[in-house]
Amino acid sequence: MAAADHANVTFEVDEIDQRSRSGWSVLVRGLAEEITGAHRAELVERTTATGVTPWAPGEHGHWIRLIPQDIGGRRIVPGQLLPASGDAAYP
Template sequence: MTGFRVDEVARRVVNLSRVESLRLLSGVPFGRVVFTRDALPAIRPVNHILDGDTVIVRTQLTSRLTSTVRADSDVVVAYEADDIDRTTRLGWSVVVTGIARTITDPDLVARYDALVKPWADGNMDTIVAIEPTLVTGIRLVGRA
């Protein structure tokens, strides 16, 4: 579609099922984890995999995310990923909200170390699992 203006394209929002949302999330390599740090919202881009419904991320022991998760064993975080076309502004967005915990089981740590490849330099020595309590997703589609 050449010659169109983005504001001329009609769009609508379609709510996605939990299953479809998790399927889409599993198909992208990174997203953003949202947590509270010193009573303020914090957002960090991280790469991830899904293990079943659980979002798995690697981070550094010294990161703010890790210190937040270690300080509160029941800390609630959100994880968001999307794939929205910059030109048409069509695509999808998924948000997973749930309890984040560090993984300490040596077998699981070794497994996730092999599966989740760091995308940034540094010693990514900590695995965080986000157990989804709430999964929401939307798809932005053009009107027919």
């Protein structure tokens, strides 16, 4: 957590449908900042009110917000991917 606070970070989320060989990818670059009680009360309340729950086990006492500096993405459509070359081509 300490290394990420006020650091330039990249966050990526993507999805691929192996059957249709289609999908999408979004990449956000920006400044990471831990949300704490020192932030405006409205921001802290809005963040905790999202109802988002982590899927990974363990301690979850921290929120990091990403202040975007650059957002990019792409859609993967059939016919634009190279043919699969084996079982490991699209895990």
